[in-house]
């Protein structure tokens with residue numbers, strides 16, 4: 001792209017209209033988020049390598065390159081591309097301003113999980129680099145943010161107990177030929193024992209025939225105790 005005086009002049013004329021477009025759009029995002037992005041300063045430049053940015057030092061500020069946003073450049077951006085760009089920078093503003101739940105802070109970085117979480121709230125493309133057409137795609141934010149927070153200590157203790165129980169259940173506690181009693185089938189004799197990953201399966205011959213049972217459901221028949 002040749003940047004000459006005429007192009008500069010034409011682009012600078014577009015500033016008021018672009019600023020109005022951005023503020024109007026940020027107002028709709030502010031309504032969703034309860035923030036005040038639409039009141040922040042918006043500056044424009046002629047960068048060839050940066051489409052937009054959000055700065056929080058020296059007061060928060062949005063900045064966009066007219067060489068991308070302007071309508072008098074070759075191949076100007078579509079409105080959905082411009083909006084995605086506005087959302088991208090707004091998500092940076094959100095991350096700097098909002099409380100981000102701890103479970104969404106698992107991946108650090110400028111475009112880390114906290115920023116992606118902000119993107120999910122306003123439907124911004126959760127990818128770091130600008131690319132035409134990204135604003136029209138749909139994104140699976142749940143999958144992107146699926147990293148689960150670490151287990152609460154009580155949940156971790158519960159899981160450890162369950163794992164211990166499972167291990168306990170998989171220990172064979174009977175022998176073939178043992179007599180057992182079952183609340184429904186009555187007395188029976190163990191014919192076969194099959195250890196499984198978290199339980200033990202018993203084949204028991206009762207008065208009405210052969211039944212397959214899990215050993216946890218059985219009460220061992222104690223000779224001499226009845």
Ligand SMILES: [Zn+2]
Pocket residue numbers: 088092111128
């Ligand atoms: Zn960015």
